[in-house]
Amino acid sequence: MPFPKLRKFQALTLLLCVLTFTMVLFNYTLRDPSGSGYLFLKYAVRLSDSLFPRGPCGCGAGRCLAEVTEDDSWFAERFNQSFHPVMSRKGSLLSDDTYRWWQWLQAERQPANYSEVIDRLFQVIPDKELYLDSGPERCRTCAVVGNSGNLKGSHYGALIDASDFIIRMNQARTEGFEKDVGYRTTHHIMYPESAVDLDNGTSLVLVPFKTLDLQWLISALTTGNIQYTYLPVMAHIKASREKVMVYSPSFFKYVYDTWLDGHGRYPSTGFLALLFAIHTCDEVNVFGFGADQYGNWHHYWENNLEGGAFRQTGVHDGDYEYNVTQLLADKHKIKLFKGS
Structure with missing residues (x-):
């Protein structure tokens, strides 16, 4: 499998894991809205933001003009x-x-x-x-x-x-x-x-x-x-x-x-x-x-x-x-x- 495709596959797998984990916590939070489930849900959202950071615009990865990379x-x-x-x-x-x-x-x-x-x-x-x-x-x-x-x-x-x-x-x-x-x-x-x-x-x-x-x-x-x-x-x-x-x-x-x-x-x-x-x-x-x-x-x-x-x-x-x-x-x- 070519390397770029492997990276995309890994990213997709990680995203599915985070989404599954979040849904489980969300269901648990509905049953226990003031308890540990709520804290776990907040942590999952923050984890998702850190793993998949949003760019400087909403156009998608690599498409934002203001996005600055190492060679820019x-x-x-x-x-x-x-x-x-x-x-x-x-x-x-x-x-x-x-x-x-x-x-x-x-x-x-x-x-x-x-x-x-x-x-x-x-x-x-x-x-x-x-x-x-x-x-x-x-x-x-x-x-x-x-x-x-x-x-x-x-x-x-x-x-x-x-x-x-x-x-x-x-x-x-x-x-x-x-x-x-x-x-x-x-x-x-x-x-x-x-x-x-x-x-x-x-x-x-x-x-x-x-x-x-x-x-x-x-x-x-x-x-x-x-x-x-x-x-x-x-x-x-x-x-x-x-x-x-x-x-x-x-x-x-x-x-x-x-x-x-x-x-x-x-x-x-x-x-x-x-x-x-x-x-x-x-x-x-x-x-x-x-x-x-x-x-x-x-x-x-x-x-x-x-x-x-x-x-x-x-x-x-x-x-x-x-x-x-x-x-x-x-x-x-x-x-x-x-x-x-």
């Missing part, structure tokens, strides 16, 4: 659950270092008072601490859907739509591409200059690069008076205000410092979406990242093979980001689907 030092050094992707009023305070770094990304000459903007922001959108429910009862599956042309002809649509969370970004389209990219979206990550209208079932996740971006969000959901940042932007955006959230600048900097080691000027939206998923999900499947089979970096809805020129701008280090993504896949933290 690289992941363990980087994955810090004290950082939360979504901002709340309570979690909006920025250290001086984080504030300076964040304001440097798309430098404003005279930024508005950050505290006052935050106070107004959480009068417009919900002030909730989200996705802090990780534990052995939860098994949240997530699909991070990038915009790469490698999705064309992939037929991943049904697989993507089967996930609990489906995260898309920027100007991603589904209409006409459902067979390859799916039709459902639960979270759409964008910044003001890449904004699109959303249906009422989708959460808007704004990535702010400056205080003005927070002001734009307030405006886009109310007065519509901000129509220009460094580019023309949508005056109003169609989205359910109750589902709007903001990507935390502190988490933004954590991604840049810890996961990218300072490569590029700042992370791409796709990499920010990936780390959002890693910190809110128990299983993460990644689609539409990287080049297509011919080495082209373009969007699946475009015929322009010169798309993806951002890799040469120096703003994002696309190659480094993809190498980190591939390493996460190699370490079985995520599943990376590379398309047709």
